[in-house]
Amino acid sequence: MVFISLHLQSNAKVVVEVLDAYEGRAIDASAKFCREDVNPATGPIFVCGAMPGDVLAIRICAIHPAGIGYAGIGAGALSGRISERLIQQFEIGDAIHFSRGITLIPQPMIGVIGVAPCAGRLSTMDAGAHGGNMDCNLARAGATVYLPVFVEGGLLAIGDVHALMGDGEVGGQGIEVTAEVELEIGIIKNWSLKRPMIETDDVWATVAAGDDFESAVWMAVHDMVDFLTSQLNITDGEALLLISLTGDVRVCQIVTSTPTARVEFPERLLSNG
Amino acid sequence: MVFISLHLQSNAKVVVEVLDAYEGRAIDASAKFCREDVNPATGPIFVCGAMPGDVLAIRICAIHPAGIGYAGIGAGALSGRISERLIQQFEIGDAIHFSRGITLIPQPMIGVIGVAPCAGRLSTMDAGAHGGNMDCNLARAGATVYLPVFVEGGLLAIGDVHALMGDGEVGGQGIEVTAEVELEIGIIKNWSLKRPMIETDDVWATVAAGDDFESAVWMAVHDMVDFLTSQLNITDGEALLLISLTGDVRVCQIVTSTPTARVEFPERLLSNG
Structure with a gap:
């Protein structure tokens, strides 16, 4: 778990270092994970002036994945058909070699991006009105993510970057990477937003x-x-x-x-x- | 209901006239429909040489919608929120005027395209291994639809053309139109296909x-x-x-x-x- 507390002025730019979804340990096929180990998110970022009822506008300026990522298929994916525990490491360059001449093009995106709820705790495995583990591959460089603010400062956190992930993430993972994410965070008043x-x-x-x-x-x-x-x-x-x-x-x-x-x-x- | 029986050689080209999903009557807000009235499909087309276990390759060469279409939202769509019975008529040209300066671009697609099952009857409201009411907007000009053959000749039928439909069809309709559809139909042997x-x-x-x-x-x-x-x-x-x-x-x-x-x-x- 990464826990920082950063106070930012509205419209400030910030670079966030993000660990991969398993803190690098998923490449070890014998590793055991519990739910709390997955999707560490960097934060919270307190955005000065953000009040409940406002909206955070988080512009994703750039996502820089690290040079190595990995992806596997989860136990139980396509249940009953696939029993192999497959984990593969990938070098992330301008292109990504899969196997047998199959070359993939990176399209980095943020899997977990969310704010704090009114009260209580939320798992970074889940998604909801606060954002969270949306795994929406529109959350890439050039996009702006809008999130409703539930507590003062918003308390934004970010994690689970993928170098590449298809809509559905049917095997249970994208290419999991550590990354640096450049953001510009603004506050929008007078916009009542229920969900991201x-x-x-x-x-x-x-x-x-x-x-x-x-x-x-x-x-x-x-x-x-x-x-x-x-x-x-x-x-x-x-x-x-x-x-x-x-x-x-x-x-x-x-x-x-x-x-x-x-x-x-x-x-x-x-x-x- | 349209019932024709056309025998075609493999790789033959054919032009199919398709009625709209409500045979033009949906523009009358007082009209009542039962399930059997919806999605008339033109066919069956018997493709000479197509045998159970083969695959029909149906290349969609062109779709020509008629000049007028209509779309509404079904009763019960977004249940509890929308009670208005909205039906709107659209002129289909290079562009489609929606309202208040909103201009849509036609992208004609085939909603119902399917073959006969091994036995029994299927509703053109349903989709399945035979194809049917897939409402898949990839089925547009330039695409090829592959369908498994269950009976001799395949017995292809086509209907429910939309001048435009978004993924999901959440209001219950696309822009429903009559149309002429140009197809080229081939047979593929030795390809075991379970579904379209x-x-x-x-x-x-x-x-x-x-x-x-x-x-x-x-x-x-x-x-x-x-x-x-x-x-x-x-x-x-x-x-x-x-x-x-x-x-x-x-x-x-x-x-x-x-x-x-x-x-x-x-x-x-x-x-x-």
Whole structure:
């Protein structure tokens, strides 16, 4: 576990060092992990002036993965079919060699990014209104992650960077890496946000976690209806119709006890609305 | 219901006229529909030489939607929140006017494309191993849909074209249109396919329907593991890991009693494998 406490002014830039999801020990096939060992997050970062009801706007300026990462498939993935305990180490350069001439292109993203809840403790294995283990691969360089603030300062924490991860993370891991993450953190007043949103050059996305995937989807759809009605001055029904026609329901990850879904809406339709 | 019977030689080209999902009557808000009225499919097309165990390769050469389409939101969509019965008519040109300056770009796709089962009847509301109401928006011009053959001739049928539909179809409809669809239909011997696959310029996708979305996902993942092990000569575990890193689990539709999921895998990784 990494525990720092950093006080930042709004709009400050910061570089955060992030450990990989297993603190480097997952490459050892004999290692045993309990739930508390996984997804160490660096933080908390106290953002001066952030108050409950505000929104943190966390712009991801860059993600620099370390030179070595690893990925395996979890016990129980594709249950009943695959029993091998596979762990593979990868050199992370401009390209990543998989095997037999298969070359992957890195696309670093932040798996865990979240704030503190009103009260109590949250596992960095879980996702929710606070963000957390969303494993949403839109959280990459150039994107801005918006998180509701529940306590003074927000208390942001970040971890679980992947050099590459497909939507769904069906084997249970991306390429797990330590990394340096450059962020610019701002505060937005007067925006009531129930759950995380992410903005990229192409889309706005609402992100939700649920007890099952379908409940996550419908939360994310509700949130996107809220967003579109406020942005485009249309009715709830028109917003739902617009999502049905041109929004995309996407899978973030579907392998933890709180699977996450997102609804992506084209940025260009908001700019001409 | 449209019932034709057309005998085609393999690799023949054919133009299929397709009615919209409600035979044009959905624009009448007072119209009542029963399950049998929805998604009329044009067919069956008997493909000479197609035998059980073969695969039909249906290349979608072009989709020409008619000039007018419509879309609404179903009763019960976003249950408890939206009670309005909204139906909107759209002129389909190079662009589609939604409202308040919001302009959508058509991307026609085939909602229902399927073959006959071994025995019995299937509703065109449902999806399954036979294809059917997959509502997968990869089924657009330039793509090839692969379907397993269960009876002699395959007995292909096509319907439910949408001028535009987002992944998920969360309001219950895309822009429903009548259309002309140009197809080229071939037969592939010696390929054992359990469920549909779709090939585009960018991806190969396995498509599965389930009683819930998560069961559909895991079927599609199993199918992609089968495909990758056969194409890349890797183990099941390596295939799952590769999907975890660089495949994408995507939502086709999540609003019928048989939601459909797909796993997309990058075409370029197969060509250099």
